[in-house]
Amino acid sequence: MSNAGTEFPATDATVGVIMGSRNDWETMRPACEILETLEIKHERTVVSAHRTPARMFAYAQQARQRGIRVIIAGAGGAAHLPGMVASETTVPVIGVPVQSRALSGLDSLLSIVQMPGGIPVATMAIGTSGAKNAGLMAARILALGDESLQSRLQAFVDAQTEQVLAATELE
Numbered sequence: 001m002s003n004a005g006t007e008f009p010a011t012d013a014t015v016g017v018i019m020g021s022r023n024d025w026e027t028m029r030p031a032c033e034i035l036e037t038l039e040i041k042h043e044r045t046v047v048s049a050h051r052t053p054a055r056m057f058a059y060a061q062q063a064r065q066r067g068i069r070v071i072i073a074g075a076g077g078a079a080h081l082p083g084m085v086a087s088e089t090t091v092p093v094i095g096v097p098v099q100s101r102a103l104s105g106l107d108s109l110l111s112i113v114q115m116p117g118g119i120p121v122a123t124m125a126i127g128t129s130g131a132k133n134a135g136l137m138a139a140r141i142l143a144l145g146d147e148s149l150q151s152r153l154q155a156f157v158d159a160q161t162e163q164v165l166a167a168t169e170l171e
């Protein structure tokens with residue numbers, strides 16, 4: 001097992017967004033967009049459970065001391081990244097099943113959601129909706145101890161409600 005890529009820089013990010021492949025980025029982008037909208041500092045990087053296992057364990061083991069308070073982990077297919085990261089940290093892990101070509105993401109969903117008792121992963125929906133909700137779930141967790149973020153989150157929810165109510169007329 002190579003130790004390459006196991007050093008992570010100092011950061012002021014509170015959310016770590018990781019994904020198993022560069023090819024997951026378009027799925028995971030909405031998570032980062034929500035974090036940006038809510039002014040939550042985050043970092044993002046590729047960490048593969050299978051191709052860079054030492055990097056995965058190092059990321060999980062260093063996360064808390066680096067100041068990361070929530071990890072969002074996206075992966076597709078045999079999606080072991082969220083669960084294996086959760087096994088090496090007590091930082092909350094939110095899993096996003098990436099839509100796979102072969103099985104449309106059902107493989108990813110089941111790989112992430114069917115964790116054994118003792119190691120929790122908060123599993124979102126398949127694809128970009130799941131990524132967006134992962135960003136919002138991270139915000140809800142952090143807002144428990146941050147009144148300013150709570151206000152921004154409530155404003156986001158209110159704006160969303162208004163947007164729906166402004167377009168209820170159907171022809």
Ligand code: RP5
Binds near residue numbers: 019021049050076098
């Ligand atoms: C997983 O395998 C990644 O999360 C990705 O969704 C899937 C396929 O990876 P690539 O072969 O596209 O890099 O590790």
